[in-house]
Amino acid sequence: MIISPILDKTSNKALYIQLYEYIKSEITLGLLKPDSKLPSIREASSSLNLSKTTIENAYSQLVAEGYIENLPKKGYFVCDLSEYSYENFTDNHKKTVCKTVDFKYLNDGVDNGSFDISSWKRIYNKVISDKATEIYTNGSFQGESILRDEIANFVNTMRGGNTSPDQVIVGAGVQYLLGVLIGIIKDNHNSVAVENPGYKKAEFIFEDYMFDVKHINITDNSYPIDTLKTSEAKLVYLSPSHQYPLGTIMPVNKRMELLDWAYKNSGLIIEDDYDAIIRYGGMPIPCLQGLDKHNCVIYLGSFSKVLLPALRISFMIIPKNLLPKYHNIKSKYTQSTSKIDQIVLANFMKEGYMLKHIRKIKRIYKKKNLLLTNSIKEKYSDKINIINSDSGLHIVFESLIKKNEGDLNKAATDNHILLNIIGKVESKTLFSLNYSGICMEDISSFTDMLGKVLFE
């Protein structure tokens, strides 16, 4: 097979992204057929006169998103996406190609000193004194419109979303927003399928609201849609772009199968996009919300954590057909986020400080991530197998452990290591490890400590 993209070397857009976009578009338009073999990296590099790295980067992104697969010793092949009425999901595929700006979710603490305090203060001081802020009146139930504008723009350009500001609801944390969502959908839903392992704090909320919670075991490193189908839940909560805590990415064929399931069964998908922007190995994975054509996806995101754990600003994007119901009930719920903070954040984004911040923290965390994974590989190549480390602020690894769980947890806590035991895979134990708060210069001693916690 020959591929013949027209690439613009003078464009601001990286060549690997142009190549990625080209191949993806060929696949989604049906011009590259399922199961056809792509040129090898060496062949493509030679025929297109591009570096091997460029080809590798484009292919990796396509693999991560499930458009192509890499069969060992055979090469790269186009995946079969045909059975899921792909035309329903593709007409905004151009939009789903995001800029190469990363984003991040801070599980616990962020890099000390990463935040531009002085710009934030300057904006805060201006906003609180500005008559237009109307500090003396109540804020909007839904969120200040200036912030909803910025969020819609952010999700559309950075996450491949497809939303207008009127679909955005602002609130103090995903848990609060789930409460509002339940207020909207409770007449039609009383059970929910959640991932196991998954994000427990969402599950707790559903339990509190007396939902029947069905666990979908994510054992084989990919989302088992068949299990979802037999669960009879019509509502599903998941993190397709970076499964929490396993770190896996749902490939595009699975995404389409999921959207197809939702469309055909009047189902609703809650997409928790908690840290999908921060990928080191390639571009962020575009979100489900942008692929959805049938009002099936609710998108959850958090902004406060991008900036500071101390701030609490999250948002939810609901499908257009839920808006009338939302407007009927919105006055039942008070706005939970400070109006002042909302307007400060909106201006911070508008003036470009958010993108600047994201670029900065991406550099910081990428470096930390590399230092950490290299240090682990150096010291424990025979004992620790790193499974996922190309995005987010935690890595996932497996190891053969003699200690029992209680001792392990105690040792981790005593040494301030944010180690989370995910479960057993055959004889090995699966872990996630947060590293966002560790200083670069401490990483070597940190991995020494990790070895002590795990093996001594």
Added chain:
Amino acid sequence: MIISPILDKTSNKALYIQLYEYIKSEITLGLLKPDSKLPSIREASSSLNLSKTTIENAYSQLVAEGYIENLPKKGYFVCDLSEYSYENFTDNHKKTVCKTVDFKYLNDGVDNGSFDISSWKRIYNKVISDKATEIYTNGSFQGESILRDEIANFVNTMRGGNTSPDQVIVGAGVQYLLGVLIGIIKDNHNSVAVENPGYKKAEFIFEDYMFDVKHINITDNSYPIDTLKTSEAKLVYLSPSHQYPLGTIMPVNKRMELLDWAYKNSGLIIEDDYDAIIRYGGMPIPCLQGLDKHNCVIYLGSFSKVLLPALRISFMIIPKNLLPKYHNIKSKYTQSTSKIDQIVLANFMKEGYMLKHIRKIKRIYKKKNLLLTNSIKEKYSDKINIINSDSGLHIVFESLIKKNEGDLNKAATDNHILLNIIGKVESKTLFSLNYSGICMEDISSFTDMLGKVLFE
């Protein structure tokens, strides 16, 4: 009967408060017997050599709290509190006597310009740059301890509460906190009794959590505890110190009966103390939480509204015996309030700006309240009967109305008048009217507008 208090005219404490405290203590210690008659205002004024106003103020407060009653043409009599094991509730009666500083709840908008922006900004700028704030790490689930200290102190001294900081939970709004409370108590409770009319936004939350909501009709201007008893609910939500929206105050015998009911039935009382500090006619009514000896009361308060509607900081005080359960589950819920705002507020309180602010707004609203009620009396003495106006930021009145409800609501909305139709009492309609956002100089034209809305 003779009363012989020893009053200190050189004390900072107002004479009427000293007299009030003396009589209350005589009653609670059983030295003033039930049904005994107090000296008339004239007699007391003459025998104690105090002004009539002093006596009147002390008596009014005792009447408001239900320690004595004023029988028309007969005089003031001590109420019978004996049947509710009063000794259970009295040993902290000294603490329940608050300072004469008022507090307020801003239903909708606050007086424009009342907030000390420059002090707040100064503290904010200091806090966000201060290393000790630890903006780069997550905040406490329960709330920052510096703020919980201030809140406990505030509730104990200003509201007659009896709490330690470890019982205080901070959150972004009463609705969020009710969610946390439900997480704590849901194993033992699935129904709740609420007031009708009452605070709908609390009721909605219970409904969302699938609680069986039982309405207790507050028709006769006092809480019908018998109805509560037959409702079989073991959880009750009410606003005893200033019923919302009727503005009535639960007298102390009812309070004790309620606490007694809770104690004997393993019941729980959720006390929404939303605006009890802002009383114009006397001291704030001490809260139920301070009277409770048996872990029966959960106290809800809001701070953000004292300062600005734009801020969202509320708090909940739970009984000590619920603390172990809370600590078991607290990590299920993320903190919803900005850590920065929490620490700013704590410092604002610590440095005395809160009390200063409260004194200021109390003066402002008292003046507005007087201007408004006088203007209404002047213009509509034959048409509008003011029922409750001595506290909070709304007045309650009744009137004979020809317009139907729809037209009335439309006229009110069109004219930006925050008029809430509570219900019918015989032929008359009961209303509550918010006035916090109106400028003093506009009050006369505002009441003209009110007349138009109601009668034209």
